[in-house]
Structures are given as structure tokens and as C-alpha cells.
Amino acid sequence: MLAARGAALGWAARIALLVFLAAWLRVLACAPRQLRWHDDVVLLALAGSAFALIALGPTGTAPILLVLLACVLAERFDTRGLTLALLTVNLLLLVLLRWRWQVSWTYALTSVVAYGAFQVFAALVLRYANHAEAMAEQLREVNARLLATRSLLDESARDAERLRLSRELHDVAGHKLTALKLNLRALARDPALAGRRELAVAAGLADELLADLRGVVRQLRQHDGLELGEALRRLAAPLPRPQVAIEVAADARAADAEQAETLLRIAQEGLTNAARHGGARRAWLRLAREGDALTLHLDDDGRVRWPLVPGHGLTGMRERVERLGGTLELTPSRHGGLRLAARLPAGAGA
Structure with a gap:
């Protein structure tokens, strides 16, 4: 009889x-803070199974499970x-130790205090680790923003230089070449010079140079x-995540x-x-020009709870886009996450 009861308790x-x-493997499989709707189920499974083990009898496994x-x-x-x-948790442990295991109050209280200390230590370590990870993630985001801004400033400087050069070529060199052509035509009407081959060659070279100059200006423009x-x-x-595949069309240029x-x-x-709230592993970013508008599409394979409740970030994005006369749409992605589609007039800021 006792053997059968012991076997039953063992099973x-x-x-x-x-x-x-x-349940613990399910926790490990999820991205941090991404359990969502089933986190209560996982938590109940962890707590229930841990206390079931404790209720079945004294075991050295219980403290480890309670720390986890x-x-x-x-x-x-x-x-x-x-x-x-x-x-x-520790109140329930005290109840089980005292009334289920029938241990003394001294042993029960000592055990609860010891187990509780380990639990608090583990929780604090995890909190500090999460805080450090969050700070590192913020630093990575700031670094990424600084690098992107520096690249944008470099491109702005190059664009300003292209614009300045095209204007100089058109307004200064083009004007002087046009004046040169007019003077050559005036000389060609002089009977003493009308038959000179050198004058005809000079006029032809001026025409070719002006055409080349206009081609360079057109290319810069x-x-x-x-x-x-x-x-x-x-x-x-x-x-670090998500991994982003970027596609930018050659004519997709900001005004x-x-x-x-x-x-x-x-x-x-x-x-x-996509990384923080959706737990996305991959994302697809595409910038293109469609007619008279620039379109930016961002898809990810994360998890999204619908209906989507926009936070301050999404609200700020929509306000930025609408201020420039554009639109912003948030829809389910074919990859399983969120699809963000922004559309701006090609000359929005001009």
C-alpha cells in the first residue's frame, strides 16, 4: 500500500x-516582455506546478523552482x-511547510526567509540586467540616429554643392558663352572677316561648348x-534586431x-x-517614387495586437507626415507583423 502511494506520488x-x-521553455522561447495574452497561463502553470511539487513532499528542487x-x-x-x-509565494510556502510538512515554526520561518532572500536576489539581478539591456538598446538607437543624421548632413552638403555648381555654370559660364556667340556672329557680318575659316570654327566650338554645358547642368539637375x-x-x-532588408529606388530622393x-x-x-513591441526578427524597408509622391513601406514579421492602439511614437509620426501634406497607414503585414506605409508629396518641403 505504501509502495503504491509512493509510486503515485513519484509520478x-x-x-x-x-x-x-x-512552461519555463515557453518563457525562454518568447522575446523579452512578449508573452502577452498567454503570459497569465504560463505564470499559473509555473506557480501551480512548483507548489504541487512542494505539496507532494520535502524536496531540494523546490527552492530552485521558486527562484525561477x-x-x-x-x-x-x-x-x-x-x-x-x-x-x-512565500506565505503559501510557509503554509505548506507548517501544515503540510508539519515542521516547526522555527524551521519553517528560517526556510522561508532563506528561500525568499534567494528569490529577491534573483529578481533584482534580472531587473538590473533588463535595465542595463534597455540602456544599451537606447544607446544603440541614439548611435544609429546620429550616424543616419551625419549621413543626411553629408548628403545635404553634396546636394547644396551640386545646386550651387549648376547655377554657377548656367548663370555665369552660360551667360559668357552666349555673349561670346553673339560677338562671333557680329564679327561674321563684317565683310573683311566674313570669309575667315577660323571665325567659323570658333563659332562652332562656342555652340558645342554651350551645348555641353547645358548637358552638364541638366545632369546635375x-x-x-x-x-x-x-x-x-x-x-x-x-x-541587433530586426534584420532589415533595404531597397531604395534610384529616383526616390527627398525634396x-x-x-x-x-x-x-x-x-x-x-x-x-518592430523590435521593442513586436519582437520582430526581420523587416523589409522600401523607399520608392510613385508618380508625384515618395512612398516608404516598412513590413515586419513581429506580433501585433489588433486593433492597434497608437502610442506617442506613432502619433508623432502621423503628425509629421500630415504636416507635410502626406498620409500614414498602419495595416497587417503579409509577413505576420505590421505594415507601415507613408506617402509624401515629392516636393513636400520645397
């Missing part, structure tokens, strides 16, 4: 341990909630605007620095949300 303990292990449970509680609750949760490919790549490179800054901030906020 019950194994089942409880397997339940705890399965404290780590999950530290992820789940704020400081006040964590304090209440740990007090509840074709590259008006700010190229954002390098700035977007620098924005995404320092981020000015304000429009370029808006597109960069939209991309940055979208990537930050």
Missing part, C-alpha cells in the same frame, strides 16, 4: 516537474506588484534632392532636409516598434 512529481519545464518563478514574476510585474507576488539609401542603412546597421528627416524618423520609429 505526480514527475508530471508537475514536466509541466514546470514546459521569481525571475518570471520580475518580468511580469512592476516593483509593487513584484513585492506583493513574492510575499504571496537630375540628381537634385537628397539620396536616403546610405542614411537608412546607417540607421538600421547598429540595431529637402525636412522631408528627408521625416522619412528617417518614420523608419526609425517603425524599426524601434
Whole structure:
């Protein structure tokens, strides 16, 4: 009879341990702070299986399980909630030690204090680790923004130099070449010079030079605007996740620095949300010109709870876009996460 009861308790303990292990593996498989709707189920499974093991009889496994449970509680609750949760856990432990295991009050209180100290230590270590990780992530985001801004400033300087050079060629050199052609035509009407071959060659060279100059100015004008490919790549490179595939069309150029800054901030906020709130592993960013508008599409494979409630970041993005006469749409992505689509008039800031 005792052997059968011991075997039953052994199987019950194994089942409880397997339940705890399965729930713990589920916690490890999830991105930090991404349990969401099923986090309560996982938490109940961890707590229930841990206390089931404790209720079945004295075991050295219980303190370890309670420390692991404290780590999950530290992820789940704020400081006040964590304090209440740990007090509840150790109160239940005290009840089981005193009335289930029939140990003395001294042993029970000593055990609870010792186990509780380990739980608090584990929770604090996890909190500090999470805080350090959050600070490192913020530093990476700031570094990415600085690199993108520097790239944008470099591109702005190049664009300003192209514009200045095209104007100088058109207004100064073009004007003087036109004056030269007019003078050559006046000389050609002089009977004493009308038959000179050198005059005809000089007039032909002036025509060719003016045509070449207009071609150079036209080529410079074709590259008006700010190229954002390098700035977007620098924005995404320092981020550990998600991995971003970037596609920028050759004619997708921002009209000015304000429009370029808006597109960069939209991309940055979208990537930050994909990593921080969606737990995305991959993202796809595409900047293109469609008719008279610039379009930026950002898709990710993260998790999104619908209906989506925009936070301050998304609200700020929408305000930036609307101020420049554009639109911002948030829809489900075919990759499973969020699809962000921004559309700006090509000359929004001009």
C-alpha cells in the first residue's frame, strides 16, 4: 500500500516537474516582455506546478523552482506588484511547510526567509540586467540616429554643392558663352572677316561648348534632392534586431532636409516598434517614387495586437507626415507583423 502511494506520488512529481519545464521553455522561447495574452497561463502553470511539487513532499528542487518563478514574476510585474507576488509565494510556502510538512515554526520561518532572500536576489539581478539591456538598446538607437543624421548632413552638403555648381555654370559660364556667340556672329557680318575659316570654327566650338554645358547642368539637375539609401542603412546597421532588408529606388530622393528627416524618423520609429513591441526578427524597408509622391513601406514579421492602439511614437509620426501634406497607414503585414506605409508629396518641403 505504501509502495503504491509512493509510486503515485513519484509520478505526480514527475508530471508537475514536466509541466514546470514546459512552461519555463515557453518563457525562454518568447522575446523579452512578449508573452502577452498567454503570459497569465504560463505564470499559473509555473506557480501551480512548483507548489504541487512542494505539496507532494520535502524536496531540494523546490527552492530552485521558486527562484525561477521569481525571475518570471520580475518580468511580469512592476516593483509593487513584484513585492506583493513574492510575499504571496512565500506565505503559501510557509503554509505548506507548517501544515503540510508539519515542521516547526522555527524551521519553517528560517526556510522561508532563506528561500525568499534567494528569490529577491534573483529578481533584482534580472531587473538590473533588463535595465542595463534597455540602456544599451537606447544607446544603440541614439548611435544609429546620429550616424543616419551625419549621413543626411553629408548628403545635404553634396546636394547644396551640386545646386550651387549648376547655377554657377548656367548663370555665369552660360551667360559668357552666349555673349561670346553673339560677338562671333557680329564679327561674321563684317565683310573683311566674313570669309575667315577660323571665325567659323570658333563659332562652332562656342555652340558645342554651350551645348555641353547645358548637358552638364541638366545632369546635375537630375540628381537634385537628397539620396536616403546610405542614411537608412546607417540607421538600421547598429540595431541587433530586426534584420532589415533595404531597397531604395534610384529616383526616390527627398525634396529637402525636412522631408528627408521625416522619412528617417518614420523608419526609425517603425524599426524601434518592430523590435521593442513586436519582437520582430526581420523587416523589409522600401523607399520608392510613385508618380508625384515618395512612398516608404516598412513590413515586419513581429506580433501585433489588433486593433492597434497608437502610442506617442506613432502619433508623432502621423503628425509629421500630415504636416507635410502626406498620409500614414498602419495595416497587417503579409509577413505576420505590421505594415507601415507613408506617402509624401515629392516636393513636400520645397
